[in-house]
Amino acid sequence: MTDVLAHLRRRERWGVAEIAFWLALVAGIVAFPARAGLVNEALIAGLFALSLDLILGLTGIVSLGQAAFFGVGAYTAAILANAGYHDPLLGVLAAIVPTALIGFLTAPLLLRGSDLTRLMVTMGVALMLGELANREDGLTGGADGLNFTVAPLFGRFAIGSFGEGPRNAALFSLAVLFALLFVARRLARSPFGISLTAVRENRLRAGALGISAAWRIVAIYTISAAFAGVAGALLAETTQIASLDLFEFHRSANVMLMLIIGGAGYLYGGVIGAGVFILVRDVVSAETPEYWEFWIGLMLVALVLFGRERLANLVRLRR
Amino acid sequence: MKAAILISALALGVVPAMAEDVTVGMILPMTGPSASTGKQEKAGAELYIAQHGDKVAGKTIKLLVKDDTGAADVTKRLAQEAIANDHAAALMGFGLTPLAFAVAPIATEAKVPEIVTAAATAVITEKSPFIVRTSFTLPQASAPMAQWAAKNGIKKVVTIVTDYGPGLDAEKWFGETFKHEGGEIIEAIRTPLKNPDFAPFLQRVKDDKPDAVFVFVPSGFGAMVMKQFIEQGLAKAGVKLIGTGDVTDDDQLNGMGEAALGVVTAHHYSASHDSPENKAFVTAFEKANGFRPNFMGVAAYDGMALLYHALEATKGATDGAGLIEAMKGAKWMSPRGPVEIDPDTRDIVQNMYVRKVEKKDGQLYNMEFETIPMVKDPFKATKK
DSSP states (O other): OHHHHHHHHHHHSOOHHHHHHHHHHHHHHHHOGGGHHHHHHHHHHHHHHHHHHIIIIITOOOOSOTHHHHHHHHHHHHHHHHTTOOOHHHHHHHTHHHHHHHHHHHGGGGSSSOHHHHHHHHHHHHHHHHHHHHHOHHHHOGGGOEEOOOOOBTTTBOOSSSTTHHHHHHHHHHHHHHHHHHHHHHHHHSHHHHHHHHHHHOHHHHHHTTOOHHHHHHHHHHHHHHHHHHHHHHHHHHHTEEOGGGGSHHHHHHHHHHHHHHOSSSSHHHHHHHHHHHHHHHHHHHHOTTTHHHHHHHHHHHHHHHOTTHHHHHHTOOO | OHHHHHHHHHHHHHHHHHTTEEEEEEEEOOSSTTHHHHHHHHHHHHHHHHHHOSEETTEEEEEEEEEOTTOHHHHHHHHHHHHHTTOOSEEEEOOSHHHHHHHHHHHHHHTOOEEESSOOOGGGGGSOTTEEESSOOHHHHHHHHHHHHHHTTOOEEEEEEESSHHHHHHHHHHHHHHHHTTOEEEEEEEEOSSSOOOHHHHHHHHHHOOSEEEEEOOTTOHHHHHHHHHHTTTTTTTOEEEEETTTTOTTTHHHHGGGGTTOEEEESOOTTOOSHHHHHHHHHHHHHHSSOOOHHHHHHHHHHHHHHHHHHHTTTOOOHHHHHHHHTTOEEEETTEEEEEOTTTOOEEEEEEEEEEEEETTEEEEEEEEEEEEEOOHHHHHHO
8 A cells, every 4th residue: 555655656746857848848938939939839739639638548538529629718718808808817717617618518428339429429519619609700700710919918928929929928828738737747646537547447347446437537528628728718819819710620630649649648748749740840841831741641650650659758758 | 349249240241131032921721621722822923933033123032831721820820930030021822811810910010011812801901901912802703793694684593602701792792783783682592611512502592493593612612512503403494503703613623524514603813814924824834733723823923923013113122011002003914814903902903704614625614705894892892
């Protein structure tokens, strides 16, 4: 028993590599403000991938509809800002409410059936919400999208496309990502998180141990939805636009790609995968804007063939 | 200390040297559902540079093509980076309406011209004083179609448009013009933007028994409408198919087969347009790319032509306000015919052609048979 506790405590500790990882990100943003926009996009994609990791990596629930929550979060921030509530922090926090609610209400759909059913159900929810946003064009701007502005963060740090804006935006996204990764880390290593692993490994056996899989799936899906919603709100606020493509299938598919590139199940995989994906896309598409997808595809095949988590092992964040 | 001054002087010296380059940030959907737009636009802009050389008014034009995958947040970031990092003197492209909207605040703030060569919702040019357009607007194509239909024995029409900005523009301007000319709109149908299946809508059209059905769909969906129009037996039931030129897009027309023969559309460009400028353009375009130019290709070609014109007028000065002033009222001979930038609206003024799909040299073409000269965007004309 003491061995188990000691093991759990050891897992809880922050490693040197982990701390270095965050410091490197801060240093990167400050040192290269010209690429802050790109870093910001990667950080937000990383948070979005983290939200998927909570359900896919920790709990083994597949989803091709994470974009539903990403979109709802983005439009929540955009609609609030348009209604005069310009504070970026408020927008990010407000995005949690509707996304968690939709996550909670749709989670029961995931309890029955196979993985294939879950892929279809989650995809369907994203399609429906996307169409709803298209239909409610009085609120969402429909296919034209919604342009808006947000106030400076804490009344001082302007975020957006001009001057210091991209740098501040990237630092803001980094802070939010750090806070949520901290929460996810605590969550994953708590008894609740460990019971999720039990559900992932063998649902029947977990049930026999007295772990109610259904409630745990509903709870983690709700949390994951809120994480995705925050990521969406961050993207909307830092680019100051929300458009219907936020709900589109390619967003859900790309985020799964990112998670697979980085490796699922240990929380940093999504962040690293998103960074690799967006960096490779930027470099390759500057050379061949038409065919960069080919190289990403090739990279994915290579990763899956030669060990999908090798990328992450290289930086030794995995234990 | 001296060394420091020397270094900063050298550094300063580099800046004017770099200023000999004029960078154009061309932001397009090169992948994803609108990739065909990106492919045509890139080819059009590159052809203009290849034909006219990359030197204009002592400056060297550098074209940077970026893929925004059709996502507005990426478009916005790429525009910001093109201006901040690559010192772009102009932005060009923008495949869809929300993508053009996304960049408007950046164009205004940075005072950099945004040359819209694709997105066709009428209001786009009103979003920033730095937006100029060389493609077309949907009211520009829809209103002439309605006038032609009313004059040619078509009394009752059902409209089918895709349910988003440009589609609503097309429905409104076709409908209002047609009613004004004494026609009747029996039903106005809107179809979803995603997962389009036109069969149930076309069945409703058949039940309505109109003289014609007016169709607008986004670039790339024309072939599907055509196929289902035949499958539903509308042609046999005596219903004519009319629309904006997006339906019989040059990019897809050959693949539609004999079914497309006789379809009448109104648009500003056909690859078969009979002029020496267009013959040279089409030949060079096909030789360089292996496919036929469509209205997107020609719009990007003209976007580049407009930028060259403006740079010549400013003698190579690249400040955004000066370039925009020089673009206002610019006139030139495009492959599509004579064109002009309306100084008041910064939108393009051009001929609209009524065309019928016919077979020429074993290939399908939109053959122009009627010209409505120098049409301004009717949306902005009514506002004054």
